[in-house]
Amino acid sequence: MRFSPTHVRLLLLAGAAIFGLNACQGERGTNLNGAGATFPYPIYAKWGDAYKTETGVGVNYQSIGSGGGIKQIQSKTVDFGASDKPLSVEELNASGLIQFPMVMGGVVPVVNLEGVKPGELKLTGAVLGDIYLGKITAWNDAVLRQLNPDLKLPDDKITVVARADGSGTTFIFTHYLSMVSPAFREKIGNNTSVAWITGVSGKGNEGVASYVQRLKGSLGYVEYAYALQNRMTVTQLQNRAGKFVKPDSESFQAAAAGADWAGTPGFNLMLTDQPGEKSWPITGATFILVYRQQDKPETAREVLKFFDWAYRHGDKLADALDYVPMPASVVKLVEATWEKEIKDSAGKPVWTATTAKK
């Protein structure tokens, strides 16, 4: 193809138009870049979309996994990182980061048992731990029958299903089992991926779900939203107060409300095994990571503005996707921390409650 002068002129014009558009966008606000956990990706994407239509500021979130999110923010290639696993205070201080909880979810045990409806089977943390340790291997085990006198449990083997990939879900689940079962803590422990000693493992929530749906007499764990959307047979669990609770947004909120956020430095708090009669014992928050000292205060302000907007206006969208929004009391604490901790190079706070109102 030969370029005639007309072509060249047209191309230049198109180039100018594109460049002009970009410049306009640049004036209206930067694009915010974040990366990390896959669990909150659907809600961050939804929030980002709604936020863009409202303010023109785009949020570009890459769900590359919590591990990747932490690495990316540490190498400063993104404006914020996201992780399902809270960092310890030492880790935060070492890299100059602060973290705050953004949205919650629950992890729920799911079973494939003929004649057992969702929310019928009762389990305790210790029993769940023993099943994952391979100590309880059959559904008609005396302990299970004692917990469920009204259910007719089959004489089947329990096929244990776990997550094969590293995931925040596994982190929350093993954190809970490590808390309630010393044997579990000793033999398996708590991490985003662990060395399971029995059963099979599937990749992702969908992998676990399809194994559970495929294998009769199986028991697995998935994100609550996933279990709900796929109408899986969830179980009840006994919480710290000794009550059996069903997993739903109410019991997750109860767990978050009872948690001692104010007394926990760095928001390094897991919501597993929280006190409260209604609390679901395997609840977890997912966290955002940003730098304490900001080289680019304008971008940082935009980032915090976005999360402030999400706290205030994002609840409905979160509900629609079966995520659980943070309680107002926690939001207040988080925003107070922003004002106090996140500074520009001159030592001035990047975000204050008054700037947010503008």
Add this chain to the structure above:
Amino acid sequence: MNGNQSPISDATIRRLRIMDRSFQALTTGSAWFVLVILAGIIVSLFVGGWQALTEFGPGFLVTDDWNPVTEKFGALVPIYGTLVSSLIALLIAVPISFGIALFLTEVSPHWLRRPIGTAVELLAAIPSIIYGMWGLFVFAPVLSEHVQPWLQKTFGDTPWIGALFQGAPLGIGMLPAGFILGIMIIPFITALMRDVFATTPKFLKESAYAIGATHWEVVWNVVLPYTRVGAVGGIFLGLGRALGETMAVTFVIGNTHRFSPSLFEPGNSIASTLANEFTEAVGHMHTSSLIALGLVLFMITFIVLSLAKLLLLGLESRDSAKS
């Protein structure tokens, strides 16, 4: 160009020479580029996996620990899983592919060759994730309800072999992974075998038929010796694909780092371990071990392909010595 007889002008010759040179440079550059990329991959795998390799030493290859909590890693289970699932795949795929290729070139009526040949090639174009889903939702139930109980009943009590068929017939594990891989590599091996079988000179086959040889005798004594090199090449191409296959295996292998001689038990392969754990590997040692695992897969593939090359060279030299 305009058709007159005048000799080509100097300018044209110069232009053509420049074009010739630049074409040569371009192709040479492309060839070197491949080598550079290959070297780059090896170097970066070594650098990334160095931490794990120095920490665990050669023991990395023979220990079966894979524990992100205690940060102890050993590659025995994934290496074993990769090799065994690929071996099962070959055991299934080679005879079947041989049969199909033989049918297509020697036995099948002419009008049927095209449709079956095309169908086999289409099988090769199906993305591996489809095989994985089909394997989990369609094939695994059949396997767990019919095939595995039968295997257990028939071979379960046989000494040695019996150990391969112990455990619950879940339809998920090493055996199903091998089956799926076998089905996946059939089209590759078949297509290559068919093509090389077709290169056998007609007069050789016709001479054999003329002295009263059967189909089987012609294939075994004429076609196969003539095409041995190509057929073995096809098998190794299939093996190469089986070793590195990720998604289809991840669906059905069960993804657990536990060593078990039984083919019914879940296991893991190198490729699916990498696919599963890379994104959320937080610890440096975990990431490094995964990269080292990648290096191991690279080495295995390299060794297999080198062995194939050596085997082919051996066959070729034997053939030329004979003739």
